[in-house]
Amino acid sequence: MIEATSICSAEPDLFGVDINLEPGKLTGIVGPNGAGKTTLLKILAGLTKPVSGELNLNEQPFELFQSLERARHIAYLEQYSFVHWPLDVWQLVKLGRYPHRDRPGNSPQIDTQVVNDVMQQVGIQDLSTRTFHSLSGGERARVLLARALAVQADHLLVDEPIASLDLKYQFEIMQLLVDQTNNNICVGVILHDLNLALKYCNFIYLMDKGKVVSRGLPTQVLTQENIKQTFDIDVKVHDTGIEIYSLR
Amino acid sequence: MKSIQQSSLILILAAILSGVFFVSLWIGPIDLEVTQIFSGRGEATPHSVIFWEIRLPRSLLAVLAGATLGLAGAVMQGYMRNPLASPGLLGNASGAALFSVILLYFGIRSAFMLPLAGMLGSFTALILVLLMVGSNASITVLILAGVAVNTVCAAMMALLLNLAPSPWAVRDLYLWMQGSLSNASLTDLMIMAVPLVIGWYLLLKNDQALDVLTFGEDTASSLGVDVEKLRIYIVIGLSLAIGAVIPVTGIIGFIGLVVPHILRPFTGNLPSRLLIPSALAGAILLVIADIFVRIIATGQELRIGILTSIVGGPFFIALIIKHRKELF
Numbered sequence: 001m002i003e004a005t006s007i008c009s010a011e012p013d014l015f016g017v018d019i020n021l022e023p024g025k026l027t028g029i030v031g032p033n034g035a036g037k038t039t040l041l042k043i044l045a046g047l048t049k050p051v052s053g054e055l056n057l058n059e060q061p062f063e064l065f066q067s068l069e070r071a072r073h074i075a076y077l078e079q080y081s082f083v084h085w086p087l088d089v090w091q092l093v094k095l096g097r098y099p100h101r102d103r104p105g106n107s108p109q110i111d112t113q114v115v116n117d118v119m120q121q122v123g124i125q126d127l128s129t130r131t132f133h134s135l136s137g138g139e140r141a142r143v144l145l146a147r148a149l150a151v152q153a154d155h156l157l158v159d160e161p162i163a164s165l166d167l168k169y170q171f172e173i174m175q176l177l178v179d180q181t182n183n184n185i186c187v188g189v190i191l192h193d194l195n196l197a198l199k200y201c202n203f204i205y206l207m208d209k210g211k212v213v214s215r216g217l218p219t220q221v222l223t224q225e226n227i228k229q230t231f232d233i234d235v236k237v238h239d240t241g242i243e244i245y246s247l248r
Numbered sequence: 249m250k251s252i253q254q255s256s257l258i259l260i261l262a263a264i265l266s267g268v269f270f271v272s273l274w275i276g277p278i279d280l281e282v283t284q285i286f287s288g289r290g291e292a293t294p295h296s297v298i299f300w301e302i303r304l305p306r307s308l309l310a311v312l313a314g315a316t317l318g319l320a321g322a323v324m325q326g327y328m329r330n331p332l333a334s335p336g337l338l339g340n341a342s343g344a345a346l347f348s349v350i351l352l353y354f355g356i357r358s359a360f361m362l363p364l365a366g367m368l369g370s371f372t373a374l375i376l377v378l379l380m381v382g383s384n385a386s387i388t389v390l391i392l393a394g395v396a397v398n399t400v401c402a403a404m405m406a407l408l409l410n411l412a413p414s415p416w417a418v419r420d421l422y423l424w425m426q427g428s429l430s431n432a433s434l435t436d437l438m439i440m441a442v443p444l445v446i447g448w449y450l451l452l453k454n455d456q457a458l459d460v461l462t463f464g465e466d467t468a469s470s471l472g473v474d475v476e477k478l479r480i481y482i483v484i485g486l487s488l489a490i491g492a493v494i495p496v497t498g499i500i501g502f503i504g505l506v507v508p509h510i511l512r513p514f515t516g517n518l519p520s521r522l523l524i525p526s527a528l529a530g531a532i533l534l535v536i537a538d539i540f541v542r543i544i545a546t547g548q549e550l551r552i553g554i555l556t557s558i559v560g561g562p563f564f565i566a567l568i569i570k571h572r573k574e575l576f
Contacts, residue, residue, distance in 0.1 A: 045470055071472030078470075084329035084462050085517040098460050099472040147463075151471070 001186060002044055002074075002155060007053035012039045013210040014050070021155065021186040026177055028201035028218070029190045032231050035207040037190045038079065038159055044188060045076040045157050058154075071099035075151035079159040079190075081144045083132045089143050090128040093119055096150030118149040122176055138169035145176060156180055158189045162196070174200045195241045198222050206230060254521050257514055261528035265311070268535045272307040273299070275539050301433065309432045310535040312444060313493045314503060318530020319523060320490055321504025322511075323451045326458035326519030327482055328387055331512070335504035338390065339397030340486050343373025344494035346401040349421055351495075353408050359436050367443060367491030373397050374483045427498035427553025429538050440492045447489030448527075450481050455520035462519070500553045502560025503530050509567055 002021040007014055014036045021027050021044070029037050042048045043055070046062055055062040057073055065073065075096070083092065094115045100106040119125045122142045127135065132143060141161060148156060158177065162170040174196055180187050181202070191197045197204060197218060204221040206214040208230040214221045222242065227235050236243045274280060278298060285299045320335035328337065335341060347369025348362055356362075380393040405425065412418045457478050460468045469475050508526045515521035534552075537559070541550045 042466070047466055047469055067469070067474050068472035071470060074470070076467065076470035078464075078466050081467065082464050084464070085519065087462060087517050091516060091518055092462075095460050095462065096471070098456060101456065 001056075001058055002188075003054075003056040003059075004040075004044060005054040007040065007043055007050045007055070009036075009039055009043065009048070009050045012036050014039055014043075015210045016053075017207075017210075017212050019044070019205055019212065019215075021157075021188045022203075023154070023186050024181050024184045025202040026181050026187045026189065026200060028197040028204045029188065029207060030192070030194060030197050030204060030222075031207035031213075034209075035230075036210040037207055040207070041076075041157050041159050041188065041190055045074050046070050047076065068099050068102065071153075072103070072151065073153050074155040074157060075148040075153040077144060077148040077156075077158045077161060079163070086131045086133045088128065089124060089130050089132060089135070090115065090119075092132055092143060093124075093146045093150050096147040099151060114152060115150055118146045121149065121179075122146045138165055138172075141165055141169060141173055142176075145173065149180070153185075155186045156188070158187070160190050160192060163192065170196065194222055194227065198242060254515065254525070257511075257525050258528065261525055261532065265528055265532050265535070268532055268539070269307055269311060272310065272535050272539050273303050276303060276542055302430075305432045305434050305437055306429050306538065307535065308434075308437055309429045309496065310538045311531040312437065312440070313429070313497045313500065314531035314534025315527040316444060316448070316489045316493045316530070317500065317504040317534070318507040319448060319451055319527040320486055321530070322508040322519070322522045322526035323458070323482060323485070324504070325508050326522065327461065327478075328390070329461060329464075330387065330391075331509060332505070333391075334501075335486070335490055336398070338377045338394040338486070339373035339401060340370040340490050341494055341499065342398045342401035342405075343369040343371075343376075344491045345369070345425065345499050346404050347372070348495040349405050349408055349425065352421055352424060353412065353417070359433075359439055362495035363440050363443065363492045366493075366495035367487055370491030370494070371484075371487040373401065374487055378479075378483065423551060424498050425553075426551035427500040427556070428549075428551055429497060429534075429541075430549065432496055436496055440496055443488040443492040447485045447487070447492065450485030451489060452523055453485075454478050454481055455523055458519035458523075498551075498553055500534070501557045502564065503533055503556055506560050506564055506567070507533060509564075 001023055004017065004019045007017040012034070017036075017040055019040065029040065031037055039048070043050050046065075057065060057070070062070070094111060097111040097114065100111065116125070119128060122145055124139065124142050124146055127139060127143065132140065135143065145161065148158070156177070161177070162173050165173065170193070177187050177189060178200055189201070191201075201218050204216065204218050205212050206221050206226055213230060214226050222237065224235055224237055227233065227242070233244055236245055276298070280295050280299055280303070285293070285296045317335055321333070324333040324335055324337055325331055344366040347365040351361060351365050376397050377390065377393040380396065381389050409418055409421055412421060457468070457473045460471050460473050465475050507530045508522050511522055511525050511529055515525065537552055537555050541552050541555055544550055
């Protein structure tokens, strides 16, 4: 569980954000461009320090965790993941085991087992000898997710995992994230597609201009008024989804 | 190309290195007699003097310097996530060269002072680069700062050549800058070995962190890599290793750039697997280059830095043309 209280940061600005990521829940963070979503997620992942505010990981202050220990608790998948060397898929997923390298009780056998397991889980076991750069967008997204899952952290923070993917892959990735919550993992995800957020998330934070403007169940947060105010578009919310009917 | 087991790659390279090292000991203007080298019982024969004071230090220096350049090149390419990075990209090599040239300019040739000046120069250049970069982690800014420091160092060296008091001094400095392995004694090597080994250790210590950097710094630090600490290790490791080598050898180009490039396909592109093989292959290449320098009959001995650049340049061009579709 990650609890953040009154998080403030500068450039890009956050003004006193409170957010909780709870075990077994898929928590969505939505909001227009520049709302501070990525900044917030990086702070929650411990990658950047907030100017002020309190951060707790499993009810202990963030500062008590050393970097490798924190890395074993929080897996983070960034938005524009870039792979600089043409590694094969197996090697690449195995890099997710880095935080475990000095942990007592870990062994190369365990690493291999975990890598094979997560590759099975996301359905990329046939790709293991392929080079990352030879894969399609949908395959790449799953490989990168497998890398994050190989950490076996109890928190998974994902920044817009489905942008520019075909619909089929969008659903696949979202379903994989939901599967993680069944293992009692805290999953935090930034989404641009409000319909996917509505369909898959258990809890939603709606952000705008560095603040959380609404929080709650998806149906409570993603209302006609809220969307009009933050995204500046007119929508109708049906039981089946959000319909955009006019762009001003 | 298929990647092969790292242990077999290392074994093959180590075997080749021992072979060329042995050849290097026996090649030179005088054919050495083994019996004459070891029969002396403490008494110096001309052959034993040539062996212990010329051939052995020279061959050992080729191994140490080549290994350092290969290793530093591989670490640099891994750290910068760029196949075009060279050991001197961040100005550390030209910083070491500049400080050495300053000492040589004033006629100081002490075996202790030169490596010290080299390390200081290397370190100063890297610190300047880091100060310029500030907290910006961008690789492009880092490279730009390195280019700037390299340019300043080159200009300062040109200035010293310009102001040198006599044509002989100019010639001396100029030839020194072109690299040579012929000036080292066993004492020089022993003095240089200490910082060298510490530098190697620091460069090898974070091998797996380099792998994780494949994803960039954000993901690497999310996996527990302390990015700032890594940078400090690499800066100090490079300063010690490159700074210790350059004052003794002068500037030897292209080894650190080309070697990791040749080996990368055999290592599955994983930066950590490239480090030790690059050190071995760097040593092999420099020993071979030094053998050629001795064999090729030129009136004045060919400078090894010129040879590595003359051969390495076109080779690098060929590599780029061959791999341009795979470069990313």
